[in-house]
Every structure is written in C-alpha cells, then in structure tokens.
Amino acid sequence: MSVTAAAGFRAAAATAGLKASGTPDVALVVNDGPRHDAAAVFTSNRCKANPVLWTERTITDGRLRAVVLNSGGANCYNGPEGFQTTHSSAELVGELLDGGAFDVGVCSTGMIGPLLDREKLESGIRSAHDALSTGDDAGTAAATAIMTTDTRPKQAASAGDGWTVGGMAKGAGMLAPGLATMLVVITTDAVVDAPVLDAALREATRTTFDRLDTDGCMSTNDTVILMASGASGVEANHDALAASVTAVCADLTAQLWTDAEGAHHDIEIVVTGAASDDDAVTAGRAVARSNLFKAAVFGKDPNWGRVLAAVGTTDAVFDPHDITVTMNGVMVCRAGGTEAGDPVDDVDMSGRHLRVGVDLGAGEASATILTSDLTHEYVHENSAYST
Amino acid sequence: MSVTAAAGFRAAAATAGLKASGTPDVALVVNDGPRHDAAAVFTSNRCKANPVLWTERTITDGRLRAVVLNSGGANCYNGPEGFQTTHSSAELVGELLDGGAFDVGVCSTGMIGPLLDREKLESGIRSAHDALSTGDDAGTAAATAIMTTDTRPKQAASAGDGWTVGGMAKGAGMLAPGLATMLVVITTDAVVDAPVLDAALREATRTTFDRLDTDGCMSTNDTVILMASGASGVEANHDALAASVTAVCADLTAQLWTDAEGAHHDIEIVVTGAASDDDAVTAGRAVARSNLFKAAVFGKDPNWGRVLAAVGTTDAVFDPHDITVTMNGVMVCRAGGTEAGDPVDDVDMSGRHLRVGVDLGAGEASATILTSDLTHEYVHENSAYST
Known part of the structure; x- marks a missing residue:
C-alpha cells in the first residue's frame, strides 16, 4: 500500500x-x-x-x-x-x-x-x-x-x-x-x-x-x-x-x-446528460468554483439556485429549463424550476459527503468533479500560512 | 446625487x-x-x-x-x-x-x-x-x-x-x-x-x-x-x-x-505592461479570483507568490521572468524573482486599501480590476443567507 x-x-x-x-x-x-x-x-x-x-x-x-x-x-x-x-x-x-x-x-x-x-x-x-x-x-x-x-x-x-x-x-x-x-x-x-x-x-x-x-x-x-x-x-x-x-x-x-484544508463537506458533483465529456467537466468545474455555493454547503444550505447560476456562466450545451438538480438524492430543482422541486428541507446535509447531481438534459456524456466547501477553517489556514 | x-x-x-x-x-x-x-x-x-x-x-x-x-x-x-x-x-x-x-x-x-x-x-x-x-x-x-x-x-x-x-x-x-x-x-x-x-x-x-x-x-x-x-x-x-x-x-x-460583503480590504489590481487590454483584464481577473491570494490579504500577508501563480494560469502574453509585483508601492517581486525584491515586511497592509501592481513587461496596455479579500464574514454571510 x-x-x-x-x-x-x-x-x-x-x-x-x-x-x-x-x-x-x-x-x-x-x-x-x-x-x-x-x-x-x-x-x-x-x-x-x-x-x-x-x-x-x-x-x-x-x-x-x-x-x-x-x-x-x-x-x-x-x-x-x-x-x-x-x-x-x-x-x-x-x-x-x-x-x-x-x-x-x-x-x-x-x-x-x-x-x-x-x-x-x-x-x-x-x-x-x-x-x-x-x-x-x-x-x-x-x-x-x-x-x-x-x-x-x-x-x-x-x-x-x-x-x-x-x-x-x-x-x-x-x-x-x-x-x-x-x-x-x-x-x-x-x-x-x-x-x-x-x-x-x-x-x-x-x-x-x-x-x-x-x-x-x-x-x-x-x-x-x-x-x-x-x-x-x-x-x-x-x-x-x-x-x-x-x-x-x-x-x-x-x-x-477528503483531506482538503478546512473542509467540512466532501462535495461530489456528478454532471450527467451532457452533450460531451468536455461540457460535463466544464459545468461541474463551474459549480466547484462557486464560492457562493461552497459557502452555502458549509452552512448546510441546499441552495440549488447557486448551482444553476454557476452552470449558467459556462458555454456547455443546455437549455436552462431542462436542467435538473439533486442533492443527496432529493430532486430540489426539476426541469429548471418549471415543475415543482421536492422540499429542500428533505436534503440531509448533516454528513460529510454531499452528492450534487446536475442533469443538463442535453446528451449522454457525464463527468464527476470533486470539491470541498468554503469554510472558516479554509480562510483561517490560508490567511495565516506564511506568517 | x-x-x-x-x-x-x-x-x-x-x-x-x-x-x-x-x-x-x-x-x-x-x-x-x-x-x-x-x-x-x-x-x-x-x-x-x-x-x-x-x-x-x-x-x-x-x-x-x-x-x-x-x-x-x-x-x-x-x-x-x-x-x-x-x-x-x-x-x-x-x-x-x-x-x-x-x-x-x-x-x-x-x-x-x-x-x-x-x-x-x-x-x-x-x-x-x-x-x-x-x-x-x-x-x-x-x-x-x-x-x-x-x-x-x-x-x-x-x-x-x-x-x-x-x-x-x-x-x-x-x-x-x-x-x-x-x-x-x-x-x-x-x-x-x-x-x-x-x-x-x-x-x-x-x-x-x-x-x-x-x-x-x-x-x-x-x-x-x-x-x-x-x-x-x-x-x-x-x-x-x-x-x-x-x-x-x-x-x-x-x-x-467598498461595500462588498464581509470585506476587510478593498483590493485594486493594476495590471500594466500588457500586450493588449484583454490580456490586462484576464491577468487581473485571475488574481481577483484566487481564493488563496484573497485569504492571504485578509491575513495581511503580502504573499506575492499567489499573485504569480494566478497570473500563470492565464493565456496572457508574458515571460514569467519579466513580471514585477508591487504591493502598496513596495516592489516585492522584481523580474520574476531573478533580482531580489524589497522586503515584504515593508508592505503596510493595516489600511483598508491595497494596491497590487502587476507589470507583465509585455507591452503598453493596462487595466484595473477591483476585488475584495476572502474573510470569515464573507463565509459567514453566504453560508447563512437562505436559512
């Protein structure tokens, strides 16, 4: 080993x-x-x-x-x-x-x-x-x-x-x-x-x-x-x-x-329904880089609007009203909000692992991006490092 | 008014x-x-x-x-x-x-x-x-x-x-x-x-x-x-x-x-010596989006290595060994580290304003990007927003 x-x-x-x-x-x-x-x-x-x-x-x-x-x-x-x-x-x-x-x-x-x-x-x-x-x-x-x-x-x-x-x-x-x-x-x-x-x-x-x-x-x-x-x-x-x-x-x-500095949650972003592998990676990476989304996860807040806002900044193929978002299995956003999502209160974020599913509804390709939440400990460790 | x-x-x-x-x-x-x-x-x-x-x-x-x-x-x-x-x-x-x-x-x-x-x-x-x-x-x-x-x-x-x-x-x-x-x-x-x-x-x-x-x-x-x-x-x-x-x-x-959520420092990133306006904006924006750099500023740490690491992720025209970085007027990195920089301890970060100068040494274009530091208050406000 x-x-x-x-x-x-x-x-x-x-x-x-x-x-x-x-x-x-x-x-x-x-x-x-x-x-x-x-x-x-x-x-x-x-x-x-x-x-x-x-x-x-x-x-x-x-x-x-x-x-x-x-x-x-x-x-x-x-x-x-x-x-x-x-x-x-x-x-x-x-x-x-x-x-x-x-x-x-x-x-x-x-x-x-x-x-x-x-x-x-x-x-x-x-x-x-x-x-x-x-x-x-x-x-x-x-x-x-x-x-x-x-x-x-x-x-x-x-x-x-x-x-x-x-x-x-x-x-x-x-x-x-x-x-x-x-x-x-x-x-x-x-x-x-x-x-x-x-x-x-x-x-x-x-x-x-x-x-x-x-x-x-x-x-x-x-x-x-x-x-x-x-x-x-x-x-x-x-x-x-x-x-x-x-x-x-x-x-x-x-x-x-799972050893990322200061992290409270290990966030797995699984993008499916993409038109290409590159699109899936691009969309997943945009979510992984959203400080607003990562701070929300730290606060155990299943704020799916911040997922969509991040995906919306990319050039991946999708129609905004075809996107589905799940969090730990709960479909919090269905068809880009045109149909009612399941209650966000049903999302259990008490554990360390959060699986965010983003279905772009645009094809068959998929990719998984791994990231962490944005926490006080991250800010602390990185503000104090060289001093 | x-x-x-x-x-x-x-x-x-x-x-x-x-x-x-x-x-x-x-x-x-x-x-x-x-x-x-x-x-x-x-x-x-x-x-x-x-x-x-x-x-x-x-x-x-x-x-x-x-x-x-x-x-x-x-x-x-x-x-x-x-x-x-x-x-x-x-x-x-x-x-x-x-x-x-x-x-x-x-x-x-x-x-x-x-x-x-x-x-x-x-x-x-x-x-x-x-x-x-x-x-x-x-x-x-x-x-x-x-x-x-x-x-x-x-x-x-x-x-x-x-x-x-x-x-x-x-x-x-x-x-x-x-x-x-x-x-x-x-x-x-x-x-x-x-x-x-x-x-x-x-x-x-x-x-x-x-x-x-x-x-x-x-x-x-x-x-x-x-x-x-x-x-x-x-x-x-x-x-x-x-x-x-x-x-x-x-x-x-x-x-x-200057009213950005949770900010302790207003960071002005002035990119000069760029080959084009687009290059200057791209380089400045990369620095503005570096969580590591922004957390360092919160910690009053003039960590210029994180500025260079951010600029290095872009496609702007530059030679890594021509870049100069100043912080509030102190030249902390001279010619990409090939010549000795001035002491980082001379950088006064006690005030709210931090001016980061990045000279790419590649042309005459320039641009200024405005950003904020990454603080505990930012994480707190954005983790607690919808709850």
Whole structure:
C-alpha cells in the first residue's frame, strides 16, 4: 500500500530542517531496476517552479533512477540560485547512486519565493540515502516527509497480473489547500516501455487528479511521476497498466479530496446528460468554483439556485429549463424550476459527503468533479500560512 | 446625487412585505418625459431571471417609461408563474402611468427559486406609485428599497453642459456578495437618441462594473438601465454623454466595491505592461479570483507568490521572468524573482486599501480590476443567507 509496494523500489525520509516544525521534510524514492522507464505530467501553470522546469527536462528521455522530494519550500520564483539548488540536489542524488543528475527527478512543495537552504537540503538527502529501504515503513516515511498541511500520509497500491503499482501523494489537487501543491510518485515493477507508461499516466490523470478542484487555484509545482523497475519480470500491456495506474490515482485522489484544508463537506458533483465529456467537466468545474455555493454547503444550505447560476456562466450545451438538480438524492430543482422541486428541507446535509447531481438534459456524456466547501477553517489556514 | 438628479424623473419606495426584515422592498423610477429613450445591459449568465428575460424584450424598441425594482426575491428559476408575476407587475405599472406593460422595465434581487408573493408586490407597487416625487429624498428612498445585504444606499450624479446624469445601484458587481445581484438605474435629462444611449452605456459599463469582481460569481439578475427624459431640452453628443455616464458608473462601482460583503480590504489590481487590454483584464481577473491570494490579504500577508501563480494560469502574453509585483508601492517581486525584491515586511497592509501592481513587461496596455479579500464574514454571510 505504498510507493515501495512494487519490487525494485526503495524509499526513505529525513529531517533536513527546512520546515520550522522540525518534522521530516526530505523524501527519496529510488528505482533499483533492472529497468528505469519513467513518465511524468506537470502543472499547466505557466509560472513553473524550478523543480518542475528541471524534471520536465530530465524526463524527456523516458528514464529516471530516482526522485527526491522536499517540503518546506516550493523553490519557485527565486531566480537562478533557486534553479541551481534543484540542479545540485539532483547531482548529489545521482552521485550517491553512481549515476548522473539527469536521471533524477526533483519535486518541492511549500511557499513560493524564498530560497531553500542548500546545505540543509543536501545533508537531508545524504541522510535519506543512508536510510533507503524496501517495505511499507520506508514508503510511509517518505509519504509523511512530503506532507505540509496534509493531516495524514496518502498511499495506495493496485495488483496487476504478476506485477504491482504503488504510489504516494500529498496536497489537494490542481488547486491546493494552503500550499497549492500536489506531488505524486507512482511506482510499478511491471516491464513496460516509457511511451506506454506515458500514455497510461496521461489517461489516468485526466479522469482522476484533473477532476479534483478544491479551491480553483492551480499550483506552480504540481508533479506526477510514474517509474517502472521491471523487477517483476512480467510485461504489462497498456490497458492493464492503465487500469492499475488509474486505480491508484483514483484512490490517491479520494484521499487528497477528503483531506482538503478546512473542509467540512466532501462535495461530489456528478454532471450527467451532457452533450460531451468536455461540457460535463466544464459545468461541474463551474459549480466547484462557486464560492457562493461552497459557502452555502458549509452552512448546510441546499441552495440549488447557486448551482444553476454557476452552470449558467459556462458555454456547455443546455437549455436552462431542462436542467435538473439533486442533492443527496432529493430532486430540489426539476426541469429548471418549471415543475415543482421536492422540499429542500428533505436534503440531509448533516454528513460529510454531499452528492450534487446536475442533469443538463442535453446528451449522454457525464463527468464527476470533486470539491470541498468554503469554510472558516479554509480562510483561517490560508490567511495565516506564511506568517 | 440620486436617480432623481436629472429633470423629468420621479422615484419612490414602498414596503410590500417581501423581505422578512420588514424594510422597504419595492422601488419605482418613472420617466415623465417629454422623451423616453432608454438602453440596458444585462448579465451574460445563461440562466437568466424572469425580470431579465422580460426587460431584454421591452428594451428592444429603445424606450421605457419606468422601471420597477424589488428586493426580497430574485424571481428566477420558478417556472411560468414567476414570469407571469414579472409580466403582471409591468402591466400594473403601465396601467398606473396610462401606458403599456411593454414600456416598463423590471428588476428583482434576492434568493433564486421561490415565487414572489404577487399580491404583496402589487400592493407595494400601488403604494410606491402614490408616493412618487422628485427630489433627492425620493431617489434615496428608492436606492434604499433595493438594498439587500448592502450596508448603505449607493447613488451618484454627474453634471453635463446643461444636463445631468444621476444613478443608483445595489449589490457588488458581476459577482455579488450574498445575493449575487447588481441592479443599477441611471437617468439623464439630456436630449439623446436610444442608439447613442446604448453606445454610451456599453462603453461605460465595459470599464467600470465589468471590472469589479468581488467573488467570481456571476448573477442571474444583473441589470443596468439608462433612461433619458430630454427634460433639459439640451442635446448631448455621444462623447460628452459617455463621459458623464462613465463617471456615474465609476462612482457607483467604487461604492459597490467598498461595500462588498464581509470585506476587510478593498483590493485594486493594476495590471500594466500588457500586450493588449484583454490580456490586462484576464491577468487581473485571475488574481481577483484566487481564493488563496484573497485569504492571504485578509491575513495581511503580502504573499506575492499567489499573485504569480494566478497570473500563470492565464493565456496572457508574458515571460514569467519579466513580471514585477508591487504591493502598496513596495516592489516585492522584481523580474520574476531573478533580482531580489524589497522586503515584504515593508508592505503596510493595516489600511483598508491595497494596491497590487502587476507589470507583465509585455507591452503598453493596462487595466484595473477591483476585488475584495476572502474573510470569515464573507463565509459567514453566504453560508447563512437562505436559512
């Protein structure tokens, strides 16, 4: 159930002192092979952090020996010295593994702007390297070291036919609570070429992480890396691998969703009856980004008017008078209000989960977007973060 | 300084009992002519309220005798009966003025979904009609009756060469605090044809109300109506009229901005160095919609990384390493962090006003977007609104 679930991988954590809290802040995941195929996807934010700029280059040959991750600083928008820190940490990991910097991916999370203390970071990397080990404890240590405002480590695994996929994550999606950073490392011991890994990873992230939208803010550091060791000796075809990688991504997505900063409700927006997948995603995302709707959910107020107002801002195909809205199974808006809806008082919002169904009445496509309510705790955590 | 500042206009308010608070909730503005030229702009939300659907039709001939407005209900998404309520209230006003329903604009604000009590509304309209009068007190009464969570009435006037423009507003922009509705009525006694009114109004709203973005949520009811009585007997050309209408719209915009629900800071985002006006607006709006940035401002935290992360999500032309960010005059980010910024501790955020300067370094265009911080009070007011 961790990033070390697949054979051929070791992991470790260390405390470098980058975080004021003094908790572990450096993680290392090493692929011992025999193969080193890899793929990655990154934030589409045009203001990219130094580790993203670095890893985008190193992944071009479809090969990685290791990934080094740190919390306690995003290493973003801090000039050439910041990029040099990323480069030198990759060089150090490469040296320790008798390889080169170009086979090392780097991920960082934390505040934008400040420089990372390079000496502390390098000392942490050496400690983590000394502690590398297989087994779930090592994976859990790594998953814990990359936590920032996360309240728990996030890990998952999926068994294929003779091979395994494991993974770890931190943060809360494209738009992240507090630190605005999602970092994910996924491993497999299947024998699989880099292009197949890349296709499987893109297919998996499109319908999992990309449909999590907790606060509408896209990170400068989001990175998802998939590495394959081939240690099982068993080949995986694209479909089987994509299914397992998708299962791990979906599991991690759910863990990110339900640990979103300050959230009282996990809101699942299920858009059906859309003319296309894109329309369904667009409509669902508009609802997920409505502060008015999210504040209403915090107040346990089934305010469906705010759902319709959000859908109305999109270019999705629909007739305003064909839309149906349900909340936890109660049809609060029927045919865009032209027929009487069921009583809003029937909606039970006392639990943590709220399922909002939006039927656009325009086709057969559907999509689910995951979001959170807008709470006092969200405002508090994000107003107090860097101070 | 009110909607009755221009000659030829009377106004009044009444308490119909639509609002639980028992405060005035119906306003009437009547153009006594001799001319009745009019223009209007509406929300671009595709889920439009009944009064918007109605007034979109009545304005097509460029003529209005009166506008009737109510708080206490948006009259939106409540089926054919809701539209019938809008229609019958326009008919009643038409009758009372010895005219037709089609010369009456209607505006509503409040919660989406519930039906308005037609009997109460009509009784309020009759009372308002009985109370119609010229003078600032009447204008102020009307401006007060359309308030919802507004803490004060919003009025403005501008003197032209022999004519006057006056106006009133409620709400807080495209994305409105609480009720998600901005209603504006502007009057002038200039002699001016409807097409000129329309051009002047569109020009004015494009750079005033359209650049106010307090919470990212677009209303189903937003309406801005401009009526001309010709009572001054003085003709106004397009440029002079547009300047006065823009002045009134800018004044009302500032009043909406500084009364945004729950706000502790009025945030002015000034984007310069853009390749085009559209780019400047896009970049500014992205910052205005970043919950992370807005929560940081609430916490008096000059977190410029969140400004860059927001700008990075847009398609505006820029090089990430050419961007400069200032906060209340302190250059906190210089050349995208490649040169040292001034100390963030020098930023004084103790006052209500925060000016964020973003220089994209990509051209000569600029735009200013007005927004508010994300506070506990915003969450509280919008989580408790319909309950």
